[in-house]
Amino acid sequence: MMSHYEAPIREPLIFGDKSYHDISVDVAAPVEGKANKLWWIAFSIALTAFLLGLGAISYTIGVGIGVWGLNNRINWAWDITNFVWWVGIGHAGTLISAVLLLFRQKWRMGINRSAEAMTIFAVFQAGLFPIIHMGRVWNAFYVLPLPNALGSLWVNFNSPLLWDVFAISTYLSVSLVFWYTGLLPDFAMLRDRAVKPFQKQIYGLLSFGWSGRLKDWQRFEEVSLVLAGLATPLVLSVHTIVSMDFATSIIPGWHSTIFPPYFVAGAIFSGFAMVQTLLLIMRKVSHLEAYITKIHIENMNKVIIVTGGIVSVAYMTEFFVGWYSGSSYEDYTYLSVGAATGPYWWAFWSLITCNFIFPLTLWFKKARTNLIWSFILSIIINIGMWFERFDIIVIDLSRGHLPSSWTMFSPTFVDVSIFIGTIGFFFVLFLLYARTFPVIAQAELKSILKSSGENYKNLRKENHE
Template sequence: MSAPISSLREPLVLGHKTYHDITEDICSPTESTPNAAWVAAFILSVTLLGLYAFCLVVTIWFGIGTWDLNRTVGWGWDITNFVWWVGIGHAGTLISAILLLFRQKWRTGVNRAAEAMTIFAVVCAGQFPLIHMGRQWLAFFIFPYPNTRGPLWVNFNSPLLWDVFAISTYLTVSLLFWYLGLVPDFATVRDRSKGLRRKIYNILCFGWTGAAKHWSRWESMALVLAGLSTPLVLSVHTIVSFDFATSVIPGWHTTIFPPYFVAGAIFSGFAMVLTLMLIARKVLNLEQYITIAHIESMNKVILLTGSIVGVAYLTELFVAWYSGYVYEQFAFFNRALGPYYWSYFGMMACNVISPQLFWKKSWRRNITLTFFMSIFINIGMWFERFVIIATTLARDYLPSSWSYYIPTWVEIGIFVGTIGLFFTLFLVFTRVAPVIAIAEIKSILKSSGDQYSDHPDYQDGPAKSDQVLQNQPS
């Protein structure tokens, strides 16, 4: 059906699956009662979500004075967390849009969960600009709506407003794209169920029939949406970086920020996808769909984007020195050796040094190493944002304004709480929707299933193929 596949390409669907097996394997987690691991994870997540709600009430009730920000450090954990979450939210659309345009078949194994992760991460990110406003009940002021104050419009020249448009567009388009893919799969779940459940899934799947004309339109829609999302996903973190780059603060005011932020976003997004997928493939028995080949591909993206980030850090240092501009030089000297030196070294170790391990093929294919790396990278990327924001602000032009900023328990609670929000949403998602795009996996089966593969490791029928699967470190 498809173009010939090189025999060097590893198969992406293992275990000699039939179309029916695929349906069965991917739908069954939505049809059984959750296991103890899921329940335990859910209770933990909801508890953290409760902590989030509590800290939110404290913040709104007493004001953001509870965060211990000061006149010098006006942005602390709030914007750090915002940038961190938005960054994480970049992998999903990259996988589903850019990899679709590049015809990367391995994206079909992870795109659904990655897109879900994107949406939940953007939801978490969106909380921070809203709650750091001070008077959260006036948050709607950020939208340009006709009002009785003139009307007084928002400042369309401000990168902070560009951010409002970028994040809300990104969330909307990601949701539409994600749901478009879910519609046929919800129909599959519907057709396996009865009674009320069937009615609910018929509403969720919009009455999908699978007619040829609908599929034809669905495919051209997916392609055009991918074409639209590709510049969109690159624009979002570009605009987030403008929040800093258009300011006149040394250390922020750099033209390298947009590409460096986008690379960092993809880097951290893939790390989060790996964290989630390594757990999900085990818990939901999806090892034959999210294979070592998938993990290796993602680790290659991490190696590439991690190296771009590393080069960007070094370029910043070089340019600061080369500029001959004393304030810029001080900003970077202060980052590396100032009061927040520990966060700079955390960032360098996690983001620059650790991804270089993935030059070794056997390490890229090592699940345990990949899991720890994915956590390290997200810690490193959090440090990166903290370094950019807090260290830069803490050392003002006026030494009399210099200060040191430490978060309060409220800020820490809000950050940990958004992790609870994220995992609560993700865990609910694994129960109600197929975590792998069923229709898309079926459409690559005949080109990428192991029984159709010419790859030397997958030649001798099921026995050898199972052996390969078992030999994988887990």
């Protein structure tokens, strides 16, 4: 059992005079009530972007990937850039859910549910790009080692691209089970509160007969710990394997041993920034200010500082090693003097400005606790992380060993539309999730109410005095 005692010096994680019933009402309100104007505005914008992307994807499948800006030299560009970017965003959810659960961090309880949902929706977007990039999407099942009628036709198990398939599918499976397991008590709460018979039946099926008995909670805790133990190494392994797509090649700028830890740190960096963006939007739209507090935002910003620092050290290491090697080919990699002054200088300096300079403001407490700046900075960081992936892929491919093959990449309208479409699809899924599922784990919030609730902390302080 979790102790109800907490040091008085710690600030409360639940604000206001809240009771157990108040938490149930507040968490269920976005699901049971009607959508407000802000939700409809956000949903309309996201749906428009999604339809634009859907049209571009249909056009690509019908005509071929020649409608993209690819060429003989740069055969990976926006598609793989977006793939790596979305996979990275999907890392923070599992980190918040699994790692912070193992370390018994109470502040995760107000934000873990939405972070887990973000992980699943982000991986959905990431999975679209390799499939579309194949050109013949109807043959996508060939990436799976399935028995077939073509003799000894098997996938290449030595290919990092196949490792991606196994890593991401495993990550998605564990994340889905972890997310759904945490939803069981909340589905039961919605089932018990439902007025319409149809809703009661649906939530009853989704809750798997959860009754709140001691045995239910015991199994819930055991399964959660097992899944957290499985998911924690996945946080490190998935983006490590994604980095192998580049590190196992011989292309200058890619063939580097720093890529695995560098990619993992960058993934957590961008993932926490996206969670920050979603939390601040959801906090306002769903009126959850009492449960998503400045403490949560500040703690998220602290993680962003640490991972941003690791990424910055990796930038400096790559820049120095490329310069110190004396190799002329290293002068044109994504972190080099050539990148800073060459034709892609705008992408290089966007990366440095967004990922290195702006996050330094979080060393000041006023910046860490300023909600408006936290929201703006979270968007800036994800823009910078997209430019980082763009620089790694496009700059390094545009300059090879043969100067005669050097070329430039220019995205087409279809490239841009598909990327915008995946952003729209992501927010469509998240907004629909916020209207049908509880966005906060109410059962976990209730478990810390008497230790971290503002009202109870004040009562203990008065009694102590």
